[in-house]
Amino acid sequence: MKRKTLLLEADIIQQIKSAFNLNQIEITELMTQAKRYDPKGTGYVSKNEVDDIMRDLKLLGNEKMIAKFKEELKTYDGKQLELKQICDLYCKLKNYQQQLEDEETITQEYIDAFVALGGQPDRSGYVQKQTIIDIIQKEFELKIDLESFLGDFQGNQLEFEDFCQLFENAGEDAKSFITSFSQAKRNNTDFTVRFKDFEKWEKTAM
Helix, strand or coil: CHHHHHHHHHHHHHHHHHHCCCCHHHHHHHHHHHHHCCCCCCCEEEHHHHHHHHHHCCCCCCHHHHHHHHHHHCCCCCCEEEHHHHHHHHHHHHHHHHHHHHHHHHHHHHHHHHHHCCCCCCCCCCEEHHHHHHHHHHHHCCCCCHHHHHCCCCCCEECHHHHHHHHHCCCHHHHHHHHHHHHHHHCCCCCCCCHHHHHHHHHHHC
């Protein structure tokens, strides 16, 4: 009986590996959690207990993750989930969590750059348009068409939302400007690096 169980588990693991981008540690943890809430070995876990599994796996740490969990749980029919469905849900939540972390990182980089150029950490205040132009031309030596870069913006000061939109619309070179300012601020150093030097640093850091 034990050998049969081991063979069955090995088959399940192989199916999960084929269906999902999960490593062995994740699969083992998911199977352990599923067994914990399925002591009779029925192969199913009640929907009412799936949230405990995801919470134990550190995927329900904030309101956005909880809302995403509830949204995804509704897409599965019935009152129970089998292991493959639990794995599928886990992958969706994990990917969403990474998306939120990436968005948070990007937002923080914009805040850092905004503050470095004269704005406030709470996103209030503003940055002078001329300051941005001077930095781009003198510090970064970026070959950006400033008229295209500034677009229809007519004012002399940019609030946080305008500041973000400006660089979002300006391409990857301009976004590197944001990343390097953020890096300089986190290292508590004055910003003196040229764009070509930042490119070298970025390649060696990867």
